[in-house]
Amino acid sequence: MDNIRAKVRNLLEEGKVEGYLGYKMVEGHPLPYLFTRENLEELDQAMVAPGNARYPLDKLLQILAVKNPDATFAIQVRGCDERGLNELYKWGQLDPEKVVLVGVACPQEQADYCECPGPWASVIDYGEKCEPVLKSQRVNRIDELPLDNSFQEWLGHFSRCIKCYGCRDVCPMCFCKECSLEHPDLMSTGKIPPDTIFQLVRAIHMAGRCIDCGLCEEACPADIPLRVLYKKANLLVKELFGYDTGSPTAGLSPWKFLGDEVTLEPKPM
Amino acid sequence: MSEKPFEPKILGFFCNWCTYAGADLAGVSRLQYPANIRVIRVMCSGTVSPHHVLRAFQKGADGVLIGGCHIGDCHYLRGNYMTIKRITFLQELLKFTGFEPERLHLEWISAAEGPKLAQTVRDFTEKIRKMGPSRLKLAKQAA
Numbered sequence: 378m379d380n381i382r383a384k385v386r387n388l389l390e391e392g393k394v395e396g397y398l399g400y401k402m403v404e405g406h407p408l409p410y411l412f413t414r415e416n417l418e419e420l421d422q423a424m425v426a427p428g429n430a431r432y433p434l435d436k437l438l439q440i441l442a443v444k445n446p447d448a449t450f451a452i453q454v455r456g457c458d459e460r461g462l463n464e465l466y467k468w469g470q471l472d473p474e475k476v477v478l479v480g481v482a483c484p485q486e487q488a489d490y491c492e493c494p495g496p497w498a499s500v501i502d503y504g505e506k507c508e509p510v511l512k513s514q515r516v517n518r519i520d521e522l523p524l525d526n527s528f529q530e531w532l533g534h535f536s537r538c539i540k541c542y543g544c545r546d547v548c549p550m551c552f553c554k555e556c557s558l559e560h561p562d563l564m565s566t567g568k569i570p571p572d573t574i575f576q577l578v579r580a581i582h583m584a585g586r587c588i589d590c591g592l593c594e595e596a597c598p599a600d601i602p603l604r605v606l607y608k609k610a611n612l613l614v615k616e617l618f619g620y621d622t623g624s625p626t627a628g629l630s631p632w633k634f635l636g637d638e639v640t641l642e643p644k645p646m
Numbered sequence: 647m648s649e650k651p652f653e654p655k656i657l658g659f660f661c662n663w664c665t666y667a668g669a670d671l672a673g674v675s676r677l678q679y680p681a682n683i684r685v686i687r688v689m690c691s692g693t694v695s696p697h698h699v700l701r702a703f704q705k706g707a708d709g710v711l712i713g714g715c716h717i718g719d720c721h722y723l724r725g726n727y728m729t730i731k732r733i734t735f736l737q738e739l740l741k742f743t744g745f746e747p748e749r750l751h752l753e754w755i756s757a758a759e760g761p762k763l764a765q766t767v768r769d770f771t772e773k774i775r776k777m778g779p780s781r782l783k784l785a786k787q788a789a
Contacts, residue, residue: 519742520742522744524741524744524745524746525744526744527742527743527744528743528744528745528781529744530744531743531744532744532785557695557697563697563698563701564701565704572704573704573782573785573786574700574701574703574704574782577700577739577740577743578696578697578700580739581696581697581700581735581736581739584735584739606742606743609739609742610739613735613738613739613742614735617731617734617735617738618731631731632731635692635724635725635727635728636724636727636731639717639727639730641730641731641734642730643730643733643751643752643753643754644734644737644751644752646751646753646766646769646770646773
């Protein structure tokens with residue numbers, strides 16, 4: 378922890394960043410907090426939030442960046458947060474020149490819970506690298522079900538949805554100003570549960586974009602296993618197009634350009 | 647009470663430059679194909695969003711047929727490069743959620759392929775007829 382505080386103090390004192398987006402304990406709750414040069418003494422309370430108190434810092438950074446287009450900010454990142462930043466750079470939502478990373482490596486329990494393939498940031502200022510989880514058992518289980526069973530299972534999950542839009546609102550990658558989930562011609566209005574396709578539409582938008590932070594699933598009041606759906610969407614993008622979501626070296630998302638050649642063929646009837 | 651035999655409802659998204667013209671050709675050539683298909687003309691098959699396809703299924707379509715130009719023949723040069731990416735991905739995602747991916751079909755049909763269009767619509771309609779009503783529709787009726 379001292380490591381992080383010292384690093385941030387330096388960054389702030391030397392004027393390299395305008396602020397540091399991290400966590401602070403507020404009345405017993407670890408909450409996102411913007412530390413600034415004016416209140417350096419607060420830095421003693423800067424902390425790494427435990428795994429069950431994570432917030433979409435990437436999303437907060439986007440709001441900050443819009444309000445302060447010229448400012449550079451430091452931000453606490455886990456592996457997933459950094460993947461999110463990489464993806465946001467690609468989609469033109471943030472400027473990599475204006476972001477300084479304060480990296481955290483997740484403990485093993487966190488990685489196991491998330492089934493995370495990359496539970497650490499490229500810079501590690503806190504924690505130690507643990508074993509990544511390369512295969513998701515949750516996705517495998519559904520993959521192996523007969524079509525009938527998986528349909529019934531998903532239908533059961535989707536029918537609990539109360540259309541609170543919590544999954545979308547918490548998502549650091551959902552940055553659109555207009556959302557097709559709110560378009561009255563594309564999604565029925567005034568009924569609960571919403572159209573069965575509600576979650577599928579979101580899954581499509583998450584393909585090649587979801588960085589598997591799991592906040593949607595934690596925010597969901599109906600306990601819909603959204604993460605399994607988005608993990609699969611990303612796996613498909615990897616299998617079909619070889620795109621590794623959130624990787625700084627993977628180039629652009631397959632949905633962002635047409636491509637120079639076609640390797641796929643329509644399935645025979 | 648006698649139940650009406652199942653007549654599939656099929657929605658077609660046909661590209662303006664190839665498949666829709668192919669349907670025109672099938673028409674002027676007096677080729678017969680089932681009237682189960684309702685066609686929506688789009689300027690390019692690449693403009694068909696997966697959301698449109700899902701919306702069709704939600705609204706009770708038993709099958710969705712998408713027709714575009716052959717690769718290399720796209721009026722917009724590479725619009726159909728996106729079509730094949732999207733549709734292949736959507737088919738796989740549908741499979742994961744237990745919805746039969748065979749109900750979504752993509753076919754490249756050029757403006758000169760009237761007979762192919764008629765044959766594709768015939769084959770697809772028969773396939774969907776054999777599969778029966780869509781699960782999504784049945785689930786909606788049960789709810």
